Amino acid sequence: MGSDTTRLSIDDAVALAQQACERAGAGEAAARSLARAVVDAEVAGQPNVGLAHLIDHLDALRAGRIAGHAVPAVTRPAPAFFHCDAGGGIAQLGFDMAFDELAQTARQLGIALFAQHNAYTCGALGWFANRLADEGLVAIAATNGPALLAGSGGTKPVYCTNPLAFAAPRAGGPPLLIDQASSETAFVNVRQAAKAGRAIPQGWALDADGNPTTDAKAAVKGALLAFGGARGANIALMVEVLAAGLTGANWSLDAPSFVSGSQSPGSGLLVIAIEPRLLDPDFENRLGAQLDRLDAAYGVHIPGAGKGASRQAAQRAGLEIANAILARLRG
Incomplete structure (x- = not known):
């Protein structure tokens, strides 16, 4: 532990974060x-969307971008569908409210869908999918937010980073968890580089005039680039249709900023839960064996393994948090 950090237990970190939210x-x-x-x-070893990102939520609570006392309204338009109006509040509460019934419905019917609109941005999208995988379900999640990413052939922001997450339970290890943005990098990485005065790699972003840039401050005012060019931009569009089109949320072009102003971005979230054992009762064992084979015999990186190791380490030794972040939360 360095002089610039403090180690907290997981429970103490949750208590501190909850107190900070309530004060905000x-x-x-x-x-x-x-x-x-x-x-x-x-x-899970994702500090960029952990307590550091909570500060964005605290600022948004104080400014009114998050309605702190919103009560999500969850309806059931069909037996397998959960439709949530977050009421301008956070993205997590409505999912928490529906979670038990969502999982139970997936087990009974084989599939269940959670669609939410009118929420703040959701942070770590993989969190939603991984929770369902911990319940033995396969999950797919998509979300959007304010426009940050240029579309195929364009130079102006039209999509958010529009991540897609996938999680599946496996025997003998943590769930397989894929959580990746449609952009070449997450917006928080560009914003942190701008604050620190660091350059960013070529291919991450454009400036406000549509020119490629390595200046992070110029990139914040411009547009992120999709990974893989047009293919990544097409995935961003697919996520936009899933997360904003199906849910009734704001299109990214119409979403207010999540870092300024007093309006909610009105983001969308779509989560699909699937019961794999109705199709293959041995699914978890087969997936575990396949992932082990890919790792041991072919040197394939298995997404989710590192997050699982981080969870085990944190459960043993707690979390090492930067004192600057702790000061902000305690203040």
């Missing part, structure tokens, strides 16, 4: 839900 204007249920999600990201 969140109701108890929203504060508890958000605290659990950001600390889970920290536990």
Whole structure:
């Protein structure tokens, strides 16, 4: 542990995060839900969407971009469908409210879908999918937010980073978890580089005039680039249709900023849960054996393994948090 960090237990980190949310204007249920999600990201070794990202939520609560006492309204338009209006609040609370029934419905019917609109941005998208994988379900999740990413052939932001997440339970290890943005990098990485005065790699972004740039401050005012060119941009469009089109959320072009102003970005979230054992009762064992084979015999990186190791380490030794972040949360 360095002089610039402090080690906290997971429970203490959750309590600190919840207290900070409540002081910033969140109701108890929203504060508890958000605290659990950001600390889970920290536990999984994702500090950029952990407690550091919670500061964005605290700023948004104070400014009104998050309605701290919003009560999500969850309806059932069909037996397998859960439709949630987050009421301008956080993305996590409505999912928490529906979670048990969502999982149970997937087990009974084979598939269940959670569609949410009118929420703040959701942070670590993999958190939603991984929770279902922990329940033995295969999950796919998609989300959008304010426009940050240029579309295929364009130079102006039209999509958010529009990530897609996938999780599946495996025997003998943590769930397979793929969580990746449609952009070449996450926006938080560009924003952090701008704050630190660091250059960014070529191919990450364009400036406001549509020119390629390695200046992070210029990139923040311009547009991110999709990974893989047109193919990544097509995935961003697919996610936009899933997360904003199907849910009734704001299109990214119409979403207010998540870092300024007093309006909610009105983001969308779509999560699909599948019961694999109705198709293959031995699914978890077969997937575990296949992932082990890919790793041991072919040197394939298995997404989710590192996050699983980080979780085990955090459960043993707690979390090492930067003192600057702790000061912001305690203040």
